[in-house]
Amino acid sequence: MSVGQERDKAAASRARENVFAGIDIDRMSERREDRLWIEELEAAGDTRFLVLDSEGNAFVMAHAEEPQWMSPTMRSERFGDIPATFLGLANGSAWFTLVVDEAQASLYISLCGARRMSLREAGLILPAFEAGLFAYAKGITHWQRQIRFCSQCGAPTLVVASGHRVQCTNPDGPHMHFPRTDAAIIVIVEHGDACLLGRQRGWPTGRYSTLAGFIEPGESLEDAVRREVREESGVEVLHATYHSSQPWPLPASLMVGFTATAKSRDIRLRDEELEDARWFTVDDIVQGMQAGTLAVPPPLSVSYRLIEHWLALRGVDLGSLV
Missing domain, CATH: 3.90.79 (Nucleoside Triphosphate Pyrophosphohydrolase)
Incomplete structure (x- = not known):
């Protein structure tokens, strides 16, 4: 092959x-x-x-x-x-x-x-x-x-096409609406032998995860990675590589996963979204999870897959730690 x-x-x-x-x-x-x-x-x-x-x-x-x-x-x-x-x-x-x-x-x-x-x-x-x-x-x-009412004229809507389109009932010009998905990036950032993880207030004790955020108008996926990481942690991303995506209808998102490389390990928390962000080496993750002082997201999330992939490239099976 x-x-x-x-x-x-x-x-x-x-x-x-x-x-x-x-x-x-x-x-x-x-x-x-x-x-x-x-x-x-x-x-x-x-x-x-x-x-x-x-x-x-x-x-x-x-x-x-x-x-x-x-x-x-x-x-x-x-x-x-x-x-x-x-x-x-x-x-x-x-x-x-x-x-x-x-x-x-x-x-x-x-x-x-x-x-x-x-x-x-x-x-x-x-x-x-x-x-x-x-x-x-x-x-x-x-x-x-x-979408029970038309966003353009306010008329009531009618579900058509076996549930996959919505048409407004305005007799002067019905507008057609199509299903929407809100795209968001989620990324594991690495620098040398460590990866960047953060935690939000209110999460279970010891829980850390990859960084994520919604894509804004006029923004590419890679631009969103750079902006979100900078806004949340102050870390500058040099480049990002697509990993995989995940439907996330909770309620209407598509999570687009990336791996990225940071310019340095300088962390400056710039808003109140994250309570903490830090760099974790493989040993930090292994020892923290074994000791019960560190927890990662459950396998439900693509965040788990990003961490799993990063560890697997370094010879560690995340499944054996959870």
Whole structure:
């Protein structure tokens, strides 16, 4: 295998290791407006509906760590008046999601004996496909709830295209709205044999993480890395390299992960966002985690993957420390 092939393989592996990322689903965007086709899928025996409550929690089996899928029969008999959003085709089945109000949620729980699960919990427990589908469903339904009125004219909106577009109802000129994602960078900065980690006020004792922040208008990803690191820690970044990305619909973000190299180790905390920032060597991390005085983010976050990757390049398995 060539160097280029090895590099591509490693990059693909990093992305698929991120929680919620890499699900193999055909979103079939070209057929979302084919209402007859969508209705046929909704009625197909092997179709499954992922049910979410109004807070974005999913329903899972009471005594098993897997979603409590709603069948097409139950949906048509008990919940047929709730519009469903088409997610795509995978594993020989069609996948949809629908959102129930509290009364409907209580009915569903009584019918199935289900329990609720948050996306954060699901990311740590559910298999990759189910967790990724949940993140997809939560993201698209959150956007639908946030755009009930047109941002340009104030008219009420109507969800179309099987849940993937919203159209305002202004008869003088309806505006079309598309799902949005708020991009943010997250970065592990290194200088020599150490990496830069920070902690926010209110975090659990000893918790440190990589630095992160939202991208501003007119800013490239690399520019955002340099600005965020400088604003939060005063550290100057020389250059940044893409690592991987992660859907983060909590509520509507995409985390774009980078590794970066600092000009020096001079830290000057410039705002109140970080309580502390410091440079950690491999030994600092290993000894701190073994002693219980240092904690890193859970595997749910791409921050964990960035730290894991940085340590792995230096021969340390983060999984053996947590």
